[in-house]
Amino acid sequence: DAGVIQSPRHEVTEMGQEVTLRCKPISGHDYLFWYRQTMMRGLELLIYFNNNVPIDDSGMPEDRFSAKMPNASFSTLKIQPSEPRDSAVYFCASSADRGLDQPQHFGDGTRLSIL
Amino acid sequence: AQSVSQHNHHVILSEAASLELGCNYSYGGTVNLFWYVQYPGQHLQLLLKYFSGDPLVKGIKGFEAEFIKSKFSFNLRKPSVQWSDTAEYFCAVIHSGNTGKLIFGQGTTLQVKP
Numbered sequence: 001d002a003g004v005i006q007s008p009r010h011e012v013t014e015m016g017q018e019v020t021l022r023c024k025p026i027s028g029h030d031y032l033f034w035y036r037q038t039m040m041r042g043l044e045l046l047i048y049f050n051n052n053v054p055i056d057d058s059g060m061p062e063d064r065f066s067a068k069m070p071n072a073s074f075s076t077l078k079i080q081p082s083e084p085r086d087s088a089v090y091f092c093a094s095s096a097d098r099g100l101d102q103p104q105h106f107g108d109g110t111r112l113s114i115l
Numbered sequence: 116a117q118s119v120s121q122h123n124h125h126v127i128l129s130e131a132a133s134l135e136l137g138c139n140y141s142y143g144g145t146v147n148l149f150w151y152v153q154y155p156g157q158h159l160q161l162l163l164k165y166f167s168g169d170p171l172v173k174g175i176k177g178f179e180a181e182f183i184k185s186k187f188s189f190n191l192r193k194p195s196v197q198w199s200d201t202a203e204y205f206c207a208v209i210h211s212g213n214t215g216k217l218i219f220g221q222g223t224t225l226q227v228k229p
Binding site: 033042043045048056091093103104105106107108109 | 160
């Protein structure tokens with residue numbers, strides 16, 4: 001199993017630009033999660049999907065952030081326009097069910113720097 | 116709101132010292148509990164988990180954790196740490212009333228001196 005695959009691994013861009021982060025969950029996993037990790041706030045859940053449907057997006061910081069899951073094997077997290085305070089490591093994770101019996105598997109993350 | 120508290124933010128130990136990292140959660144119902152580890156520059160990896168049964172669970176690399184329901188705690192332990200255990204450790208909880216939302220603690224940075 002290839003695990004959760006995220007791209008890019010690193011992204012450096014100027015503020016105001018659109019940023020798109022990508023995630024491929026483990027095949028067969030029904031749940032997909034997007035997290036943001038910063039020194040100040042730790043690990044925060046931004047949004048999660050079940051069977052491609054967003055279930056809880058209460059962690060999405062503001063309207064500049066959007067996430068989609070057009071099919072079971074792909075999800076994007078988009079920031080438009082980006083700001084320096086969005087700099088963080090963004091992790092995608094997937095699990096086989098809602099987590100009561102299966103743990104979440106994390107990708108390697110995207111380290112985002114907004115200049 | 117449900118929360119997870121990790122009391123030790125930064126722990127520094129010498130090799131061979133014993134480790135205990137505290138974790139407390141605030142939900143009173145049925146919970147599943149996890150410890151994840153994040154080595155420098157890497158993604159989170161599952162260290163161990165508790166779902167039911169024996170409250171003392173053993174994970175990878177010699178780690179174990181004890182679920183004490185009366186104290187709402189799930190402390191992580193290792194009898195003798197190694198330099199390679201230097202990492203950040205996250206406690207996480209998911210409860211039966213939640214449809215998949217894993218609540219993480221703030222994390223504890225462990226630094227092991229050789």
